[in-house]
Amino acid sequence: MLGVLPAVLLFTACGEEGGSDPARSDAPPENPPPVDQEYRASGTVLQSPDRGPVLCAGVAESFPPQCGGGVELARWDWDAVEAESEQGTTWGDFELTGTWDGETFTVTGTGPPSRPAEWPAAPAPDEPGGGDRAARDPDELADIQRDLTEDFPDDVLSSFPDEEQGVVQADVVLATPELQETVDERFGEGAVVLNSWLMPVSG
Structure with a gap:
């Protein structure tokens, strides 16, 4: 399943089930x-x-x-x-x-469970949060993914280098503007796309 x-x-x-839980602190x-x-x-x-x-x-x-x-x-x-x-x-x-x-x-x-969402497209370089993703090669993306997992263990559930878009895609428990700002300061604007597991219910 x-x-x-x-x-x-x-x-x-x-x-065996156990070990540290990345979603809790x-x-x-x-x-x-x-x-x-x-x-x-x-x-x-x-x-x-x-x-x-x-x-x-x-x-x-x-x-x-x-x-x-x-x-x-x-x-x-x-x-x-x-x-x-x-x-x-x-x-x-x-x-x-x-x-x-x-x-x-x-x-x-x-x-009932909803259908899995597709990975979102990264912002274009001329859009807010886009940054200069063309300059990120696979080795740099791999380094960002490793450091992201090590530096944000309580937030990041999973991640992978999205070489096609030149970013690291990361699933987090809850993507907030504060978390995105912190990640941008650490890795550069647009280097990491945060995908929130928990989605706000409007209204």
Whole structure:
């Protein structure tokens, strides 16, 4: 079963669940999102004997599946949805709506998963945030991707060098103007395109 995040991390080995979670941090977020803002996100929700319900950022191709990072869920009710269970693990694919406090996603609604989004086009060089992407060769993009993962472990879920567009595409839990500004200051304007996993619900 595959998650529906565009850059979902797929782990083909059937190793044990555990290790550090790139989407969580013990420190409070520097710019916490508004508590009354609702977001939506599609993915696999999984609960194992060792961990409560999690909206997975990646799913291991094992049986039962395992989460490869993600966000903890509050107010999740398995009785309200259809799911699969095996060996004490329960999982299913859903689109969730809820609020995000920087650490926990509090569920307010569920539905069927939406289709995976395509990677967005990078801004043109003459557009805001475009920068000079033509000057970035594959080696530079690889260096940016490595440093981005090392410098922003609590934000970046996955990334890859998009050589065709001359940028690094990065999935993050929540793309905010503050995070984009920080990334631009670190790597240069337009070098990294942030793709938000959690999408604000308008109205």
